[in-house]
Amino acid sequence: MRARIFAVAALALFLAATAHAQVARQDVFWARSTGGAAITLDGLLNEPAWAQAESLKIRWQQDTGIPGSGYKAEGGILPVDPTRATIKFLTVGNRLYMAAIVPDSSIGGSEEFNRFDGILMQFKDKTVVGAHPAPPAEFLYSWWYPGTSQNPRAVNKLPGFVGKWGNFPPDTARTPTQIDNWNAVTVVTGITNADGISPADSTDKRWVVEMMFNLEGVGYDITDADGDIVAFNLSLYDCDWFWTNPLSFFFSVNRTWWQGPWGNSAGYNSVRLFARPNVTIASGAVPVVAPELIVPNAGNYPVPAIDGQLNDQVWSHAPHFDIRYGDDANFATYPGLGPVLSGQYQPVIAGNQAFIGDPADATVYYFVRDDSLFLGFDVRDQFVQYSLDENLYDGFRVSLNEYTLHDLVDHVLQGRRLTFQVGPTGQAKTLDYLTTMQDTSGTARVRLFLKPGTVVDNPPQALDNGYQAELVVNLRGLGYPAGLGERRLHWGITHIDGDQFSAPEDTYGARAWWFREYDSTSGPVWAHLSATQFVTGVGDGDPTPAGPSLxxxxxxxxxxxxxxxxxxxxxxxxxxxxxxxxxxxxxxxxxxxxxxxxxxxxxxxxxxxxxxxxxxxxxxxxxxxxxxxxxxxxxxxxxxx
Structure with a gap:
């Protein structure tokens, strides 16, 4: 599978060099190999390899990379000593090493959540075989000490390990296996959990972490020639001036994250952390990583009539992918981190999870023309129905990000949900932000077509043949400039399918998604809207032609x-x-x-x-x-x- 991923990436790199200039991806980072040189985990970072590692700056109130990076104040005043950290990565064999250099004039923690300094991290855990999406594996290394029998605010206390390969309470002794899979050493310049009366009196200067992850413990293998793409995110917690009595006026709590804020849930996005043996500290500039998806231009075809039917010429040649519940092999065909991020879910309906007799199954077509994204949906569904319950919709949720607008709370690139379902009379019913774009700004249109033999009825009287839909989104309505600017697009699609029957215990709902489920979950595909790569005369993955025999x-x-x-x-x-x-x-x-x-x-x-x-x-x-x-x-x- 990894060979396929990197082969696709290599092809995309070639296309990138010959096509319209593509903006550098902000969701990608390289971990260079030391070439076999050992790293001693002592927090000193004195191995020469660290000076050759790629470096990332994380700053409070600065975007560490669209679309998922952000920051949030959690208490007190805005910080007078804001986060300004440097993060580096190296690899030795199948072990990932991380360095964090964090200047900080007030360092420490407590038994209270958010009242601590530390690093919250997540890997998408591929050791859980057959899980879609790969579940989050949480790694919290911090001065948070809840439930401990010891003093959680002891002077000079160091961070503890919580999460996968950690313990709870965090001061519980870890086993050799836990230590072999995750370990770290921190060197503090200063005195933890001990502040002066004002910032001018602090003796704290910085804390430096040297950390090791055994990637086998989360299901990755970076040792073969193709390497691997590790799904990762990181959040820096910063609590200042909490360790005074009375509490200092300068007390502040905040966090700043890189692509995703959480360790135990899929928030916003994941960093694509690339590593392979031939990208070393001596191999020169790191490779440029191409977009995960190229959206071709259909300027060489007539504009399709948006009536819900996929019978215009362009649709028979447009590239496409399938979204299908319960199909592991199909998930594996998605590009980049698609096999890790894409997923499925069956909600509980009336206290029951019934057998799914007719799983969600659709083909999605895509292209760009002028300033608009065109999507076509061909749905195979034996029971096409209408419901007011979101879990029983028949329809789609397309999640897109604004071009530059950021959310006012988490300061991530603003996401939008464009949802439509089969309406009670067989017409498309818009929901969420799609209603605004279609009815208010006029920057989107969706139409739906019931295939012959399909009747919207609850409960079903006969088997249906499914439906088709067309959605066109003028990206100017999402803040894109004329000509689409950098021509990047962050998106995901969820196919929702509910089947209702006379016997309530037989009713079920299910959904499957390509890359991300919602606009606020991890993670969207990084796509390029091509100006020069056109829809060809032969579609990518066109329907199987007639063969010589039945x-x-x-x-x-x-x-x-x-x-x-x-x-x-x-x-x-x-x-x-x-x-x-x-x-x-x-x-x-x-x-x-x-x-x-x-x-x-x-x-x-x-x-x-x-x-x-x-x-x-x-x-x-x-x-x-x-x-x-x-x-x-x-x-x-x-x-x-």
Whole structure:
């Protein structure tokens, strides 16, 4: 998988060199290899390699990198001694080393949350196999000492370890395994937990951390030729003038973060921390990392009519990706950190999580033209319905970031939710910021089209064939300048799918997302809106063309509860019939597909009344002129109750 990721990145680098200039990514950082030179964990940073490491400055009230970096005051006055830290990374084998140099005139902690100095970090944990998204692994190294039997504000106390490979309370002795997976040494210039009456009396100067992470403990391997991309974020906590009696006027609490603020939840974004063996302290400038996605330009095609139908010429050639619940292989096809950040979720409905008989399944098409982003949605859904419950919507949430506007609370690049669902009459119903853009500013339009045979009904009376939708967003409505400026785009898409039945215990909702679930979660794709790379005559991943013979592509969903779709590809126009049998050979059902064109096709099978068990089916391809059977294919499906 990593080979594919870096092959795609290499291709994108070539395209970047030959296409419209692309802005440097602010969500990327390189950890150079020492080339085998050892690092002694002593907090002194006196190895020559540290002087060759890439360096990052983190400053209070300054953006450390869009779209997810920010800062927030948590108490007291604004700091008179604000955060101004330097962060560095190196690698030795599969171990990641981090240095933090933090000037600070008031250093310490307590048993109270936020009343401490420290570093809160998160890795997306790939050791949890099959999890989508990869769950957060929290690493808190700080002077926070809750629940301890010792004095949490003892003079000269040093930081403790909380989170994965740490303990709670943080002064509990750690095992050799914990220490081997995560360790750190801090050197303080000053006296912790001891302030003078005013800042002028402080003896504190700075604290320096030298830290080690065993990347195997969070599922990464940077040792092979392709290296790896580590999903990471970091937040610096700064508490000043808390250790006086009475409390000093200069008391302040704040935090400043790099892409994401939290350790135990997916906030805003993740740093793409690149590492591979041939990027060393002696290898010269670090490689330029290309965007995770190129959005091609469709200026060479007519503007599509926004009516919900994907029948304009450009849609048949536009690049696309699938969003599908429960499909691990599909998640693995996403670029960059997509396989780690993308995910799925089934909420509890009326106290129950029912079997998902018809999982969310859609194809999303994309391109840019002039100043607008165009998205097309082709949804395969056997039960198209309307609901007021967000967990039971049939629809999409597109999350985009403003070009320059920052949030007033966390000071991150402002996110917007553009949500639409299938309305009660089959029209698109706008929600969240999409309503503002469509109805107020006129900078977005969405239209929806029900495929033939689809009826919006609750509960369902028959199997549906799904729906299509078109969404166009004039990015000027999100603060982009004419011509789109740096032509960067931060976005994610969530496909929401709910199925409601007469028996409440059968009703379920589910959603799956590409890169990020919401505008405030980690993390969006970093995309480039190309001015010079055009939609080609052959789409990336166009539907499978007709082959030389009948090809059975299986059934989906399988197993199923209410119905399934048998998918196949015809080599030529033909009449198609599907017969279903139980394991005793008894004929159970027949679906007459009629005359179908060459290429990919599917037949809907309704099996709600069948008993649970395995069923066999035969697909027959018949010559329309003679009635002679030209070919057949056999398969099996599993019905569950």
């Amino acid at each position: 090809a059975l592509l299986g059934s989906h969903p399988n197993p199923f509860k209410f119905g399934t779709a048998v998918r196949f590809s015809l080599p030529r126009e033909a009449d198609v019939r599907l017969d279903v049998y139980d394991l005793q050979g008894r004929h159970v059902s027949r679906v007459a597909g009629g005359r179908l064109a060459a290429g990919p096709q599917q037949l809907q099978v309704l099996g709600q009344s069948w008993r649970s068990g395995v069923y066999l089916y035969r697909l027959r391809m018949i010559d329309p002129a003679t009635g002679v059977e030209l070919a057949s294919a056999n398969g099996r499906m599993l019905k569950v109750n």
